[in-house]
Amino acid sequence: MTRIERNICRRDLTTFAIEVSAAALAGWETAGDLAALIADPSLPRPLKLIGGGSNLLFTRRFEGTLLMRCGEPAVERSGLLWTVDANMVLDDLCALVAASGLRGMENLSGIPGTLGGALVQNAGAYGAETGSLLVEAELVDLQSGRMFTVDREWMNYSYRRSRLKDEDGHYAIVRATLGLLPASAPANLDYGNLRAMLDGREPVPAAVREAVIAVRDSKLPDPRRVGSAGSFFRNPEVSADTIAGVEPDMPRYDLGDGRVKLSAAWLIDHAGMKGARVGGAMTWPSQPLVIVNAEGNATAADILGLEHEIISAVSRRFNIILTPEVEHL
Numbered sequence: 001m002t003r004i005e006r007n008i009c010r011r012d013l014t015t016f017a018i019e020v021s022a023a024a025l026a027g028w029e030t031a032g033d034l035a036a037l038i039a040d041p042s043l044p045r046p047l048k049l050i051g052g053g054s055n056l057l058f059t060r061r062f063e064g065t066l067l068m069r070c071g072e073p074a075v076e077r078s079g080l081l082w083t084v085d086a087n088m089v090l091d092d093l094c095a096l097v098a099a100s101g102l103r104g105m106e107n108l109s110g111i112p113g114t115l116g117g118a119l120v121q122n123a124g125a126y127g128a129e130t131g132s133l134l135v136e137a138e139l140v141d142l143q144s145g146r147m148f149t150v151d152r153e154w155m156n157y158s159y160r161r162s163r164l165k166d167e168d169g170h171y172a173i174v175r176a177t178l179g180l181l182p183a184s185a186p187a188n189l190d191y192g193n194l195r196a197m198l199d200g201r202e203p204v205p206a207a208v209r210e211a212v213i214a215v216r217d218s219k220l221p222d223p224r225r226v227g228s229a230g231s232f233f234r235n236p237e238v239s240a241d242t243i244a245g246v247e248p249d250m251p252r253y254d255l256g257d258g259r260v261k262l263s264a265a266w267l268i269d270h271a272g273m274k275g276a277r278v279g280g281a282m283t284w285p286s287q288p289l290v291i292v293n294a295e296g297n298a299t300a301a302d303i304l305g306l307e308h309e310i311i312s313a314v315s316r317r318f319n320i321i322l323t324p325e326v327e328h329l
């Protein structure tokens, strides 16, 4: 079943909770419905998939059609292989997997959005990345309507990137098969203060999930109450030479190829932008990497204004140019 609305203007399409207007919004359930929408010449182009809208900033009216999957997502389990519709809420899947006793998704708990969006972004947290679990994904080419299956290698994953992200908007993920880990696999507790949060408890997947959610809740705004898109900027990866001798207490992670990854949050904080504000947009007090819609009335212009102020301040102070992780449309 498909449902098409024209000239929409809504605040509930993205977790930023800012007004989004678009020429059309089309709901679909099956791959066949999606093929019918692709073949419909009356739909304004381009066609753009939207999942939970938790990594999107609409900076102007979208003149194409937003494609949103509706309906109850199916999950088929076959031992460690789970085949899941891409519109499944990622955290619901994390909860199901953790409750089953299998490992692999517990560290991804609490990341907003859908499985499809997470596979495009290679969403990750606490040492885990969604892409590393992918066995295969069923895609639909949004130009031709052709359906085909790809594996993890095809997706070309790296830090918060994938081939789908690079070839923006060409394909829709319809379903994906994930390879989970047995209950006997070791827990990954090396990031954040997960070990301390567990406080001596057995690190079974459900307990690790609980710890991850507790750590996240203490740092990040709850998207149901405060609009944001999570980390607004990517952690910059720069040549080690460029920061040699600069700020010895600047956290840096050696990438092993002459480059280091820096903490964007630290750079923003030390450029004096913690608590900075433009109109209704503000950096989140306990995590300056997150730009929030502080009172619910921010505009895209406020968010863009603050983004530019942060980029300028970090560039002036450290000569490093931050790039946004949040996709701008």
Ligand SMILES: Cc1cc2nc3c(=O)[nH]c(=O)nc-3n(C[C@H](O)[C@H](O)[C@H](O)COP(=O)(O)OP(=O)(O)OC[C@H]3O[C@@H](n4cnc5c(N)ncnc54)[C@H](O)[C@@H]3O)c2cc1C
Binding pocket: 015, 048, 049, 050, 051, 052, 053, 054, 055, 056, 086, 087, 110, 111, 112, 113, 114, 115, 116, 117, 118, 119, 120, 121, 122, 123, 124, 125, 164, 169, 171, 172, 173, 174, 220, 221, 222, 223, 228, 229, 230, 231, 327
């Ligand atoms: C409070 C908060 C905390 C966050 N924490 C994290 C975190 O810890 N780690 C992290 O990595 N991210 C985090 N994020 C960002 C975001 O939740 C993730 O990037 C998430 O995976 C995006 O999924 P989505 O369904 O919302 O995608 P959307 O924002 O809807 O879309 C993102 C991109 O994916 C594409 N897309 C979506 N679904 C499909 C599909 N089925 N097929 C093809 N393309 C598709 C869209 O076209 C778009 O290009 C956070 C966000 C918030 C608000």
